[in-house]
Amino acid sequence: MKQLKLILTVLIAVIAIVGVVLYIMILTEKSTGNAMIVAGEILVPVTAAIALFFGIKNLATNPQALKKSLISLAVFAIIVIISYVAASDALTQVGKIKVDGSTSKMVGTGIYMFYFLAAVAILAMVGFGVKKTLNK
Numbered sequence: 459m460k461q462l463k464l465i466l467t468v469l470i471a472v473i474a475i476v477g478v479v480l481y482i483m484i485l486t487e488k489s490t491g492n493a494m495i496v497a498g499e500i501l502v503p504v505t506a507a508i509a510l511f512f513g514i515k516n517l518a519t520n521p522q523a524l525k526k527s528l529i530s531l532a533v534f535a536i537i538v539i540i541s542y543v544a545a546s547d548a549l550t551q552v553g554k555i556k557v558d559g560s561t562s563k564m565v566g567t568g569i570y571m572f573y574f575l576a577a578v579a580i581l582a583m584v585g586f587g588v589k590k591t592l593n594k
Contacts (some may be wrong), residue, residue, distance in 0.1 A: 473501065541570035 480497060483489035517524045547559040554572030557565075 537574055538567070539573060541567045541574065544570050 468568045469558065477494075480489065484491050484494060517527060542563070545563050547563040547566075549556045549559055550562055
């Protein structure tokens, strides 16, 4: 495990140095930034793959975490379904742009999900604040 930590630390340092060099090249106008975009296009999928690998590894070694994750995923799926059903698929026009029904439905789903999750977060903060105040 120490070897993996050392390898990842060195890899992070190399990526950081490359990023700094590319950033300085952009600031000194020796580059248009295309190299930075390419680096980002490479690093995002690599980072996502690493995060998925370690997340799945953690779930496989910890059954309690797997159970909690599946419950959270089910609750999120229910929120998505409710938001999708509540969203409208009416044709709309925004300025000169006509938005078709499927796009309108997806945007509405995202908005309803945001409202619901924001309300849950606010209620949780208020609830835990009240609980902490009453326990003192």
